[in-house]
Amino acid sequence: MIKIAPSILSADFARLGEEIDSVRAGGADWLHFDVMDGLFVPNISVGIPVLKSLRSYTDMFLDVHLMIDRPGRYVSAFSKAGADLICIHLEADTPEGIHAALREIRSLGRKSGLALKPGTPWDAALPFAEETDMFLVMTVEPGFGGQKFMADMLPKVSRLRDVTEGFGMGTLLEVDGGINPATAALAAAAGAEVLVAGSDVFGAADRAGRILALRGGKQA
Numbered sequence: 605m606i607k608i609a610p611s612i613l614s615a616d617f618a619r620l621g622e623e624i625d626s627v628r629a630g631g632a633d634w635l636h637f638d639v640m641d642g643l644f645v646p647n648i649s650v651g652i653p654v655l656k657s658l659r660s661y662t663d664m665f666l667d668v669h670l671m672i673d674r675p676g677r678y679v680s681a682f683s684k685a686g687a688d689l690i691c692i693h694l695e696a697d698t699p700e701g702i703h704a705a706l707r708e709i710r711s712l713g714r715k716s717g718l719a720l721k722p723g724t725p726w727d728a729a730l731p732f733a734e735e736t737d738m739f740l741v742m743t744v745e746p747g748f749g750g751q752k753f754m755a756d757m758l759p760k761v762s763r764l765r766d767v768t769e770g771f772g773m774g775t776l777l778e779v780d781g782g783i784n785p786a787t788a789a790l791a792a793a794a795g796a797e798v799l800v801a802g803s804d805v806f807g808a809a810d811r812a813g814r815i816l817a818l819r820g821g822k823q824a
């Protein structure tokens with residue numbers, strides 16, 4: 605069962621509540637919340653106060669993608685602000701720091717996620733598998749919406765799918781970046797279960813039609 609997670613990075617922030625209502629009514633499963641610190645990635649987005657406002661506005665599942673250096677410093681603040689899942693980047697700290705942050709996320713009662721930049725090989729994730737509820741394969745360089753899908757990431761998705769299926773770990777697999785109906789089909793065929801889409805969903809007037817198309821339904 606494919607989940608669609610619209611990324612609010614491409615939403616109109618002046619009308620965020622209405623934007624969320626429109627994707628919720630359009631059948632979105634999760635909301636994807638991109639946090640950028642201007643260090644780990646060359647861009648700055650939104651953070652804790654905005655997440656807190658969203659949490660009091662909606663009961664949708666909030667999938668928080670931290671593109672920040674040494675994310676362990678902020679795990680408890682994002683948990684308190686209402687994240688359901690907190691996804692950190694494998695490249696953002698030492699292995700010890702990543703292990704500790706993943707454990708802390710779970711100890712706070714949240715789902716833990718581990719994201720891999722395009723240059724990071726699939727097997728770098730293996731030492732963290734037991735502490736991770738979701739792997740995120742980045743299909744663009746993190747930092748900006750509206751980039752082109754990197755099809756050469758598909759084998760990474762398949763390899764991680766083999767691992768999670770083979771070991772029966774129940775770990776979810778998400779892709780993020782350049783997802784549209786055509787690339788969604790490729791990612792889903794490779795084994796992705798959660799599809800993040802920013803510009804494709806929020807750039808379309810017909811949100812429901814677009815979300816349906818991302819699931820493999822009739823093109824909007």
Ligand code: DX5
Binds near residue numbers: 612744801
């Ligand atoms: C990029 C972010 C993505 C972004 C995706 O660093 O992690 O979530 O919003 O945007 P699109 O779907 O436009 O590629």
Ligand code: ZN
Binds near residue numbers: 637638669780
């Ligand atoms: Zn993201």
